[in-house]
Structure formats: structure tokens, C-alpha cells
Amino acid sequence: xxxxxxxxxxxxxxxxxxxxxxxxxxxxxxxxxxxxxxxxxxxxxxxxxxxxxxxxxxxxxxxxxxxxxxxxxxxxxxxxxxxxxxxxxxxxxxxxxxxxxxxxxxxxxxxxxxxxxxxxxxxxxxxxx
Amino acid sequence: xxxxxxxxxxxxxxxxxxxxxxxxxxxxxxxxxxxxxxxxxxxxxxxxxxxxxxxxxxxxxxxxxxxxxxxxxxxxxxxxxxxxxxxxxxxxxxxxxxxxxxxxxxxxxxxxxxxxxxxxxxxxxxxxxxxxxxxxxxxxxxxxxxxxxxxxxxxxxxxxxxxxxxxxxxxxxxxxxxxxxxxxxxxxxxxxxxxxxxxxxxxxxxxxxxxxxxxxxxxxxxxx
Numbered sequence: 635x636x637x638x639x640x641x642x643x644x645x646x647x648x649x650x651x652x653x654x655x656x657x658x659x660x661x662x663x664x665x666x667x668x669x670x671x672x673x674x675x676x677x678x679x680x681x682x683x684x685x686x687x688x689x690x691x692x693x694x695x696x697x698x699x700x701x702x703x704x705x706x707x708x709x710x711x712x713x714x715x716x717x718x719x720x721x722x723x724x725x726x727x728x729x730x731x732x733x734x735x736x737x738x739x740x741x742x743x744x745x746x747x748x749x750x751x752x753x754x755x756x757x758x759x760x761x762x763x
Numbered sequence: 764x765x766x767x768x769x770x771x772x773x774x775x776x777x778x779x780x781x782x783x784x785x786x787x788x789x790x791x792x793x794x795x796x797x798x799x800x801x802x803x804x805x806x807x808x809x810x811x812x813x814x815x816x817x818x819x820x821x822x823x824x825x826x827x828x829x830x831x832x833x834x835x836x837x838x839x840x841x842x843x844x845x846x847x848x849x850x851x852x853x854x855x856x857x858x859x860x861x862x863x864x865x866x867x868x869x870x871x872x873x874x875x876x877x878x879x880x881x882x883x884x885x886x887x888x889x890x891x892x893x894x895x896x897x898x899x900x901x902x903x904x905x906x907x908x909x910x911x912x913x914x915x916x917x918x919x920x921x922x923x924x925x926x927x928x929x930x931x932x933x934x935x936x937x938x939x940x941x942x943x944x945x946x947x948x949x950x951x952x953x954x955x956x957x958x959x960x961x962x963x964x965x966x967x968x969x970x971x972x973x974x975x976x977x978x979x980x981x982x983x984x985x986x987x
Contacts, residue, residue: 677802684806685867685944690918690937692872709800716805751871751984753808760802 677760678706684713684756694748697726697756700738706730709762711739715748716755724748730760808986810871813862816980821970822951823855823979824900826908836900839972840880843889844964845956852908853967854898856951857981864943868987873939875952876932878977882925883963890917890957893938893949913953920957923965939983 679702686697697713707730714725724744732738815821825841827833829849835841844851855875875891893914898907921933941948956963968977 675799675801678800679802682804682806683867686869687944688869688871688936688940690934692934692936706800749871750869750986753986754810755805755807757805758803760800762800 678709678762679703679760682711682758682760684758686750686753688750692750694724694744694750694753696740696742697744698738698740699758700736702730702737702739704733704735704737706760706762707733707737709760711741712759712761713739713741714757714759715744715753716757717752718754722757723752730762810984810986813859813864813983813985814980815857815859815861815983816970816978817975818970820858820861821855821979821981822858822900823853823969824903825851825853826903826905827851828905831905834900834902834904836903837971839969840966841969842964842966843887843954843956844962845887845958845960846962846964850955851964852905853954854894854900854903854908854951855954855979856894856898857979859939859942859946859983862983862985864985865987866944866946868943868985870936870940870943871984871986872934873936873981873983874932875935876930876980876982877954878928878930878968878972878979879923879926879965880928880968880977881964881966882923882927882929883965884925885961885963886925887923887956887961887963887965888920888958889923889954889965890920891933891935891952891954892917894951894953895949897950908953911953914949917957918952935981939981943983943985 682699682702684697684699687695689695694715699711699713709730710727711730712725712727715723717723724746726741726744728739728741730737730739823841824834824836825838826835827842827849828851841853842851843853895912895914898911918935918938919933921931923931935952938949956965968974970978972978
């Protein structure tokens with residue numbers, strides 16, 4: 635009985651270890667035991683457009699994205715200032731809020747000083763639950 | 764009761780069973796990813812340049828403290844003077860409608876160029892302050908100019924030098940950017956001498972000047 639107790643103890647410790655490992659690496663263990671399924675990923679909008687403000691030096695001071703559907707409220711919007719050759723000149727993110735009929739986001743930090751003259755467009759990414 | 768011995772085989776059986784339990788827990792966890800929103804998109808900007816000059820796109824005048832009720836809207840030159848009791852201010856504004864810019868657009872750069880026909884004897888600093896209420900060059904007087912609303916601070920300034928017949932440029936990007944987004948944001952600029960003491964006059968060509976190359980000009984590099 636003493637040996638059985640020891641074996642069960644070792645087993646439970648191992649179970650805890652493997653459970654943790656399995657949760658951290660679900661993609662590697664399942665080919666023979668996991669079944670296939672579908673997880674739907676939807677979008678809360680189909681388009682966005684931005685305007686930006688500048689200081690007198692011509693550098694971008696803020697980017698404003700308005701007209702965001704209220705279905706996106708609380709989600710995270712990432713905006714990248716794009717330059718020639720699709721170069722990323724700077725980027726920032728904010729939480730969709732200030733909702734009335736639609737919502738808006740104002741981003742004031744881009745990780746770099748960006749001249750408005752060099753900005754040829756914006757890239758958007760919207761994620762949330 | 765039968766006594767169980769701890770053998771390698773029994774340990775392996777117990778481990779195999781517990782791994783199965785662990786895998787089952789992990790599989791259940793993967794079902795929680797399905798309710799997320801994801802979207803990516805882009806927007807491309809159009810760049811261009813718009814140059815404004817001449818009487819149809821420019822309004823300018825000057826007012827003089829010494830003649831508080833006088834108007835100078837049709838003068839071919841305008842004055843900026845610093846002199847106690849006899850100050851002169853110049854005003855200039857531009858009509859951006861011919862640029863056909865949407866309110867979602869903006870100025871990348873905006874540069875005002877003025878032509879000094881007669882420079883002061885000593886170098887002066889002139890400031891450009893946005894005017895926040897409407898005015899007309901045909902009716903603006905010194906007295907009326909005291910009732911206009913101005914920006915809380917000058918947008919920029921430049922120095923005159925002492926040479927006649929030279930162009931001077933000033934950057935006004937922030938004001939023009941705001942004006943594109945809101946056509947009622949401001950109504951041009953007041954130009955006044957902020958050097959301090961001293962009696963000095965700077966004379967600029969106006970939009971009515973016979974020499975078209977000397978007229979005030981606003982060049983806007985824009986996006987839309």
C-alpha cells in the first residue's frame with residue numbers, strides 16, 4: 635500500500651506537469667486525439683479612414699479615425715503611417731471609444747517623429763473580442 | 764489486501780493515463796478562440812500643390828492708428844509700423860476654395876511669401892497672428908481691428924532685414940491645415956511689428972500691385 639500511494643503521488647505530479655505543458659502547446663499534441671472544428675472570426679467594420687493634424691513644423695501630431703461602427707467599441711485600433719515603398723514611418727494604437735452614433739479613436743504617439751509630407755497612406759488593424 | 768509493488772511498468776501506466784488527462788484539458792481550452800473580431804485595411808492619400816495669389820484669391824489691407832477710421836483695401840502696398848501712437852498693422856487672407864480640398868484633407872506644408880518693397884532702416888521682427896473673426900479689406904479700419912478676435916499667440920515670425928525689393932517667407936502649416944479642415948477656423952493673419960521699441964516701417968506689395976510677381980502668395984502642399 636505504501637508503494638501504491640507513492641506511485642499515485644508520482645502520477646498526480648506528472649499529471650499536473652503534463653496538463654500545464656499541454657495547455658501551453660496545444661498545437662503539437664493533438665493529431666491523433668483532437669478533432670477538427672471551426673472557429674468564426676468576424677469583423678466589426680468593412681472600412682476605415684483617417685485624418686491627421688500637424689504642427690507648424692509639418693510633423694504629424696495626431697491621427698483621428700472617426701465613423702467607426704459601435705460594434706467595434708472597446709476594441710483596439712492600430713494605425714501605421716505608411717510612406718514611400720510601403721515603409722512604416724511610425725505606428726500607434728488606441729481603444730475604440732467616444733461612441734455616439736459612431737465611435738472614434740485619436741492617436742497621438744507614433745514612436746517616431748513623422749513628417750506629414752512623407753505620409754502616403756495609413757494601414758489599419760482592428761482586433762477585439 | 765494484496766500489496767502493490769512500485770515497478771517501472773506500473774509507473775509508466777499511471778503516467779500514460781495522466782498525460783491523457785492533460786491532453787484532454789488542453790483540447791478543451793482551444794475552443795475559446797472563436798469569438799474574436801479581426802479586420803485590416805488601408806487608405807491611400809493623394810498629394811498635390813495649390814498656389815494662391817492675386818486679387819481673386821487674396822484679401823489684404825492695412826490699418827493705421829493715426830487714422831483710426833481710414834480704410835486701405837485698394838492700396839498697392841501695405842505697411843507694418845512700430846511707433847508709439849502711430850502703429851500700422853497689415854492683414855492678409857486667402858480663399859482656399861479654388862484648391863478644391865475636402866475637409867478630410869490637410870496641409871503638409873504651407874508657406875506665405877511677401878515681397879518687401881521698402882525695408883526698414885534697421886532689422887525688425889514681424890509676427891503673423893491668426894485672425895479668428897471675419898474682416899473685409901474694403902471696410903477694415905484701425906478701430907474695427909481692435910474688435911477682431913486674434914489667436915492667443917503668433918503662429919510664426921520673420922525678420923525683415925534692411926534690403927528693399929526682397930521676398931520673405933513664413934511657414935503657416937498649422938493654421939492652413941486647420942483651415943482646410945474647418946473653413947471657419949480662421950480668416951488670415953495680422954502682421955505686426957513685435958521687435959519692441961523704435962520707429963520703423965516695413966512696406967509690402969499687396970494683391971493689387973501691378974507687378975504680379977510681388978503679390979502675396981500662399982503655396983500649399985496638401986494631402987487628401
